[in-house]
Amino acid sequence: MKRELLRINHLSDRYNRTRKLENVSLCILEGECVGFLGLTYSGKDLLVDLLTGKIAEGNGKKDIYLGGIQVKDWKELNGYIYRIHVENYQIDDWTVAEYLGLVESGGWGGLLRRGRLEEEAQRDFQELDLDFDVSCKIKHLTELEKRILDLAKAYRRGARIVVIEDEFDGMSRKDIEIFARSMHRIIVGRMGVIVSSHSNLILSLLSDKYIIFRKGRIVKKCQRDYIKSEEQLELYLLGGDTLSGRTENDGEKTRKGNVIYCVSNLEIKNGRKENLAFIRGEVVTLIALDRRVKEKVFMALSGRRSYEDAYYILNGNYYATMDCYELVKERVVSISALGSKEEIFEGMSVEENLMIPSLEKISSLDYIKAQKGIRKMTRANMLGSLETMKAGSLRIHELIQLTLERWLIFNPKVLILLEPFALCDVKDVGVVKNYIKKFQEKGTTVIIVNTRDEYIEDISDRTINIE
Structure with a gap:
């Protein structure tokens, strides 16, 4: 039986006129990944901000338990929450071991500290069954490896809940699927995960369950597979029988006329160049x-x-450069x-x-x-x-x-x-x-x-x- 990691009972809070929570109750279990869904100002972002400490303190009533023990305030809870976000990797000159320990190395003391960090990091990776070179620089890791490393860092810091606020920029669907499998293996018996993303693809690939917010309230809790279509999801997100504007694909459209705009001889990567041409309409x-x-x-x-070397064609006219x-x-x-x-x-x-x-x-x-x-x-x-x-x-x-x-x-x-x-x-x-x-x-x-x-x-x- 899975242990309960986080329980919130009847939480009500108001940050401003558009951001509020009303009678919100939820539970996160170990090894579970829960996707938070909702429109802007639905309440999900406010709850995530409170959990991660981006908002210092809520001003409403709260009844929160971590591992079955009541938590006195948000600050105490924030210490057990780890946030995965693309901002985490801005200091890319650190080694994997330094990133896990969040220290800079310098001088003899730094060398001694680095050695101890590497030993501790290696033990963590062995416990999680991960294969990382502890001396590798963050900038040399792939986007996938950076996210998996962040899960190891959450474990090292003793986090109980990992909040993923990441659009996984630079990662293919296959990479995200690999991350999902690694994540579920790592968190079993250790942590729970909350996913808060604008991407339905990411939510569907990572989540076991959905919690859907609307107007500050939770309107649906369900297994991911319960949602069979985007139309069904939108009914919960929007309420009533209103669906967003949508038209069917009309098939291949007929493109007429000449190229209206073109950027030619643009070096993309490793010396490879592209000519990007576009038809009117x-x-x-x-x-x-x-x-x-x-x-x-x-x-x-x-x-x-x-x-350098790129040039433009606009309305049939050539330009060496265009600002x-x-x-x-x-x-x-x-x-x-x-x-x-x-x-x-x-x-x-x-x-x-x-x-x-x-x-x-x-x-x-x-x-x-x-x-x-x-x-x-x-x-x-x-x-x-x-x-x-x-x-x-x-x-x-x-x-x-x-x-x-x-x-x-x-x-x-x-x-x-x-x-x-x-x-x-x-x-x-x-x-x-x-x-x-x-x-x-x-x-x-x-x-x-x-x-x-x-x-x-x-x-x-x-x-x-x-x-």
């Missing part, structure tokens, strides 16, 4: 597992960085962080954000001419009720719509999106897809630069694996 997804390759392709396509300002004048625009405040002016209203060019990239004359149309558009959709609100106070799904609406009004020839679903919950995925279709209907070429093909199967005319 098509949706193309570029898949790159390697984070550096993905960012390089986006930077080159968007003109945010120039690369983002020149590209925007030719109506080639890009979004690097859809749903974040980086894409808007926080101190301005929704309407002003729609009318004022981002970072002065767009001619103000275009916006002056379009003002009446913009006001009409804001009142025709959900942004209409928010037109006088400061953009900095918008929630993530409102920021997503504001950013896409601005560029839709601009009517670009080419729209380039970097990981557009990274901050999306299931409802926002449908919103982004619908906007992409709107852009395509207006003749815009949409280029998506992604790590995986998740969410894009039914909207892409072409998928290109860059590596």
